[in-house]
Amino acid sequence: MRKSLPFLLMVAMLTTLGTASAEVKTTIGYLEKHVPPPPVLSNLDPIPEDDGLAGAKVGLADNATTGRFLKQTYDLTVQVSDTTDAFLNAARDMLQHTPYIVVNAPMDDLLKLADMPEAKDALLFNIGSADNRLRDDACRANLLHTLPSRSMLTDALAQFSVKKKWIVWVLLTGAHPGDLAYALSLESSARKFGIRILAKKIWEFDADMRRNAAQEVPLFTQNFGDHHLVVIADEPGDFGRYVAYNTWLPRPVAGTEGLVPSAWDRTVEQWGAAQLQSRFSEASDRDMRPKDFAAWAAVRAIGVAVTRTNTSDMNIVRDYLFSEKFELAGFKGRPLTFRSWNGQLRQPIPITHPRALVAMAPMEGFLHERNEMDSLGIDQPESKCTAFER
Amino acid sequence: MRTSLLLAAAISALTLWSASADEIWVSNEKDDTVSVIDIETMEVTLTIEVGERPRGITFAIDHSVLYVCASDSDTVQVIDPDTGKILNELPSGEDPEQFVLHPDNRHLYIANEDDAITTVVDTETRKVVAQIDVGIEPEGMAVSPDGKIAITTSETTNMAHWIDTSTQQLFANTLVDQRPRHAEFTHDGSELWVSSEIGGTITIFDVATQSEKAKLTFEIQGVHQDRVQPVGFEMTRDGKYVFVALGPSNHVAVVDQKTFEVFDYILVGRRVWHMAFNGDESLLFTTNGVSGDVTVIDVEELAAVKSIKVGRFPWGAAYRPTN
Secondary structure (H helix, E strand, C coil), rough: CCHHHHHHHHHHHHHHHHCCCEEEEEEEEEECCCCCCCCCCCCCCCCCCCCHHHHHHHHHHHHHHHHHHHCCEEEEEEEEEHHHHHHHHHHHHHEEECCEEEECCCHHHHHHHHHHHHCCCCEEEEEECCHHHHHCCCCCCCEEECCCCHHHHHHHHHHHHHHCCEEEEEEEEECCCCHHHHHHHHHHHHHHHHCEEEEECCCCCCCCCHHHHHHHHHHHHHCCCCCCHHHHHHHHCCCCCCCCCCCCCCCCCCCCCCCCCCCCCCCCCCCCCCEEEHHHHHHHHHCCCHHHHHHHHHHHHHHHHHHHHHCCHHHHHHHHHHCCCCEEEECCCCCCCCCCCCEHHHCCCCCCCCEEEEEEEECCCCCCCHHHHCCEEEEEEEECCCCCCC | HHHHHHHHHHHHHHHHHHHHHCCCEEEEEECEEEEEECCCCCCEEEEHHHHHEEEEEEEEECCEEEEEEEHHHEEEECCCCCCCCEEEEECCCCCEEEEECCCCEEEEEEEEECCCCCEEEEEECCEEEEEEEECCCEEEEEEEECCEEEEEECCCCCCEEEEEECCCCCEEEEECCCCCEEEEEECCCCEEEEEEEECCCEEECCCCCCCEEEEEEEECCCHHHHHHCCCCCCEEECCCCEEEEEEEEEEEEEEEEECCEEEEEEECCCCEEEEEECCCEEEEEEEECCEEHHHHHHHHCEEEEEECCCCCCCCEEEEECCC
């Protein structure tokens, strides 16, 4: 049985060559495990229902336009589930039709999917979880990541901080698991780039900050020693918005609030990004968000590989994505490529405030022997990921 | 009294202006203006207000009118270069970014960046003659010297689209590296060159077969490869040089048009974008988006000789003889 496989492959390749002008059809799945956002103090800024999906749709339209000139067609099949069982069933169903699935799900569900026998020959693109472990000891060979890891984000902020000589931080963190993971990542970035964290405090108030931030926050931040920057780990956006301008000392605020490192922000307009932004907002009636960008990048990466190899064969596409030839023009000023050791998409990280782009990491001067972008996130020597070794 | 004073001022301005030497006109993307540089004094002598986000800029073949893509005003403006007045506006399709004038001096081929369309406009009747579906974010525009082929390159689709100008239909689509930005035919029409900003290359096509003939790469010591991003470029008429703007590397590469050898890099302003020669091609003027200036290159010496402050984010440049 095993022996016949290479032979079958050869026949398949010959068939592809023999019918070079035949249509190449690529189906891409979009699979979401919907997680209701935790309650937060402010009713401003609800998370859009189609966060992520809207980016995949724009990516598909981009692929389709390119495909039109090459007899290549693309379609997107979408499944959103509320429970893990429904999510895995939907995945099983989808995997019968396509190996390419863009997944918007928490880490646990994502790993269950990646470890299903049916997913062995799939190529999954993580757009939903920034967890560092997925790029480290919990990595999987069939799982690529177009969403940056938390460590890429916090490294970006640390580099910017060092550049500004803001080398003493105090850390405010919420109590959600994501907050704690983000805080850990901030601490590790601080160590990596020589930043001192003077104090760390967990925000445990359950009062409604809209009414009393002005009273609570100054006292809460009073006993910190002198510092340059207040960093906040509050992923759901609960208390963080009430910290700026209410601190005891007049200090800037960064992290998940204030000056924010992210995969994407509406303020990115250089490098041709204005066109992607306007294409997105026209199609989706809102601003493009980090998960939208990750989904767009995943769908486009598949599109670029299919365009260049003229096949939708998963093995050929996967090899191409990891080859020197692959690069994605991702509107961030540098070509985006995949890290061969953990499947993470290398990418510059915009550092923004609500009204403008402040910097684009990697910051100038942070060198790397391979690629400056590898100064962000878990680098090959530290990585405990072995799934990609051949 | 007041009228005559104004009139006198206008006349003196006009006299001063027409008595001056040849000019380079530069579109300033974030100022909604066009700067006019006097080539002799190398100073900006005039700034004209135009539509929103001016980018593509070119003169009619006889230099009687100037065309400017006012991208965010969704129009191409026709400007009298003697008075700086906007004569009329052409229906350009949405978000015109770059265009090229057909050798018939009548038809403009316009890239509509937001619409994945190339629009062909008759400048005499001011009517749209054709709209051609092309790839996403069309930008680079070129037309062959014999006028038979027009080219649109699309930034996200990563192709050069070949348009037969007699039928206004696509007859070929050729892949290039990521983010093509600019296209030019050689003066003899035998080759088409296409720059790819993110790919970092220039692809050279044989026009007769539309097949790839060569690919150029660039390397500047001390500058990371990712920042070496070829965008605008111009070829000398004598067939000797091609000057290639390399974006955020802040350099212009000099390429041998015949051997394809990249043999020199000239340091210019920040994020160099497009360029234009003067009449005898002894000088080259590059627009530097981030530093907001124009670098003047001496073509014989292959050296930058001066930088001239213009408006915010200078984008395109065009030459106008005045004698």
